[in-house]
Amino acid sequence: MRNIIVVVLVVGLLFPALAWGPVGKPSDSDRRKAEYLFLEAQRMKSKGHPDAFFDLLSQAHALDPTNTAVSFYLGYCLLSMRNTTKEQASQALSLMKDHFVEAPTDLYETTFYSDAQMMVGHPAEALQALKKLSETNPNKLELQVRVAEAYARTGDYRQSNATYDTIEALHGKSMAVTNKKISNFVAMNDSAGAIAEMRGLLATAPRNASYNISMGGVLQHFGLNDSALVYLDRAQQYEPDNGYTYLAKAQYYNLMGDSVQYDEQIYKALISENLDVDAKVEVLTDYTRQLLQSGDTTQRVTHLFEVLIDQHPHEAHIHDLYSEYLVVREKYAAAAEQLGYVLDINPTDAAGWRKLMLVNIMGENLPAALAAADRALAYNPDSLDLYRYIAPIYYQMKEYDRALDIYDRALAMIDSTDVELESDFLGGKADAYFSMGDTLKAFDTYEEALKLYPGNFGVMNNYAYFLALSGRDLDKAERMSAIAVKAYPNSATYLDTYAWVFFKKKNYSMALMYIRSAIDNDDTHSADVLEHYGDILFVSGETEEAQKQWQKALELDPENARLQQKVKTGKLNDNEQ
Numbered sequence: 001m002r003n004i005i006v007v008v009l010v011v012g013l014l015f016p017a018l019a020w021g022p023v024g025k026p027s028d029s030d031r032r033k034a035e036y037l038f039l040e041a042q043r044m045k046s047k048g049h050p051d052a053f054f055d056l057l058s059q060a061h062a063l064d065p066t067n068t069a070v071s072f073y074l075g076y077c078l079l080s081m082r083n084t085t086k087e088q089a090s091q092a093l094s095l096m097k098d099h100f101v102e103a104p105t106d107l108y109e110t111t112f113y114s115d116a117q118m119m120v121g122h123p124a125e126a127l128q129a130l131k132k133l134s135e136t137n138p139n140k141l142e143l144q145v146r147v148a149e150a151y152a153r154t155g156d157y158r159q160s161n162a163t164y165d166t167i168e169a170l171h172g173k174s175m176a177v178t179n180k181k182i183s184n185f186v187a188m189n190d191s192a193g194a195i196a197e198m199r200g201l202l203a204t205a206p207r208n209a210s211y212n213i214s215m216g217g218v219l220q221h222f223g224l225n226d227s228a229l230v231y232l233d234r235a236q237q238y239e240p241d242n243g244y245t246y247l248a249k250a251q252y253y254n255l256m257g258d259s260v261q262y263d264e265q266i267y268k269a270l271i272s273e274n275l276d277v278d279a280k281v282e283v284l285t286d287y288t289r290q291l292l293q294s295g296d297t298t299q300r301v302t303h304l305f306e307v308l309i310d311q312h313p314h315e316a317h318i319h320d321l322y323s324e325y326l327v328v329r330e331k332y333a334a335a336a337e338q339l340g341y342v343l344d345i346n347p348t349d350a351a352g353w354r355k356l357m358l359v360n361i362m363g364e365n366l367p368a369a370l371a372a373a374d375r376a377l378a379y380n381p382d383s384l385d386l387y388r389y390i391a392p393i394y395y396q397m398k399e400y401d402r403a404l405d406i407y408d409r410a411l412a413m414i415d416s417t418d419v420e421l422e423s424d425f426l427g428g429k430a431d432a433y434f435s436m437g438d439t440l441k442a443f444d445t446y447e448e449a450l451k452l453y454p455g456n457f458g459v460m461n462n463y464a465y466f467l468a469l470s471g472r473d474l475d476k477a478e479r480m481s482a483i484a485v486k487a488y489p490n491s492a493t494y495l496d497t498y499a500w501v502f503f504k505k506k507n508y509s510m511a512l513m514y515i516r517s518a519i520d521n522d523d524t525h526s527a528d529v530l531e532h533y534g535d536i537l538f539v540s541g542e543t544e545e546a547q548k549q550w551q552k553a554l555e556l557d558p559e560n561a562r563l564q565q566k567v568k569t570g571k572l573n574d575n576e577q
Helices: 011-018 028-046 050-063 068-079 086-102 107-119 123-136 141-154 157-171 175-187 191-204 209-221 225-238 243-256 259-271 277-293 300-311 316-328 332-345 350-362 366-379 384-396 400-413 419-435 439-452 457-470 474-487 492-504 508-521 527-539 543-556 561-569
Strands: none
Touching: 028 050, 028 068, 050 068, 068 086, 068 107, 086 107, 107 123, 107 141, 123 141, 141 157, 141 175, 157 175, 175 191, 175 209, 191 209, 209 225, 209 243, 225 243, 243 259, 243 277, 259 277, 259 300, 277 300, 277 316, 300 316, 316 332, 316 350, 332 350, 350 366, 350 384, 366 384, 384 400, 384 419, 400 419, 419 439, 419 457, 439 457, 457 474, 457 492, 474 492, 492 508, 492 527, 508 527, 527 543, 527 561, 543 561
């Protein structure tokens, strides 16, 4: 079939050349020029130049509007443009129809014309075109199927089924045609017809598991549940190793609300060796989600994954899904192991390396996260997305020089138009400079990041926090923190910064209000936020409650010497007074 190239051009610039009006008879010279331009247009199409194809068609049509082949392809291109209006679509179809009227038996063009009419919601016109084609191509199965589908689209389901009957008489019964006929019977609410149709197919192969499953599905659709189960049982009896028979029964029991039987059939389907991998992954995803939502803590899912991995050891999707399940169960080391298998299968998977780094961070195994980062960059040296994750890992491990090196490498690669990402990387550099003790360089780099992208709320927050820690320009810190909180009023991190700025300004009532809001929004149970809460409570005179919050923070961060001192003395450290 010829390939129609879809072109996307500015409609307003093109339609003036196609203005309606009386079509005069072109001169012989114009007709020849138009034919030449049409041939050249086809050549441009074959070379992959759709703009030139359209432009040449437009010129050819302007010279000879009576050349219906030119009109057809021009109309199809116009119809294929984005945001085509109803009026423009009508004009395009008119151009195509000229050729259909002149050459209704042209197989390719008339097929395209019928598709176009169907696409714009004119199934009757599409049917008319297809019937003309099928009359001259009575043995062409594809055309007969299109005619049957067009009848259905017009709502004439009986004639659609009559056409399918003709197809079956020529080519024999098939599951595909039977399904089409049953859909028509369902549309007519003819349960007897649908059931009889399925029985007719089943009679050709009574022990075919797929046919028995379909018979069960039709019966269940019409509420004949007991009869449906008989056929599903037969399917399993005839093909006991067919995983799809168990999957079909699982769906049956799910509709019946029998969760116990549903669970049993799903389990059997998944351990079946002849259910294809993609189906298993899809089913297992839904099954795992349901068990997690119900709070299932048994080893059932774990055993399923072990069986599937034993069956399909080199299927990355199964290892990846297992890792996600293990993360939800907070088994981070095991999740990292599964991701390792995924990356052994496809070491250039940048997204997989990113997930491995994050899982190791969640499991507080920063050395493993760094090892993954090094391997990730070796396989994906140009992946900017990886740099966004790798630099913070070095920062968290206090390897600030390496973090700066990663940021510099990323900045050298970045597109200068991506100001948001460049600003993020500069903000990361500023964080590292501050933690290294170079506050002046840090603040200059924050300024550079915000000048590049003034709407970077993350940079504003960090800049404000470090200004507060340094006791510098607290008014500026308050302004930036307020902007960040306004943009993200439920961010525990931003609220904590705002509270800490007020604490440094000795506005303890405001500090207490915002730190409590931070606590309410803190899903991560941050030791820093709890410590700040304790500090603010202490200066507000609530010393007993402050001690409780410091103790909670120390339980989360037991190696923190500053917190150890506060818990021991029951007061702020001397340098914090």
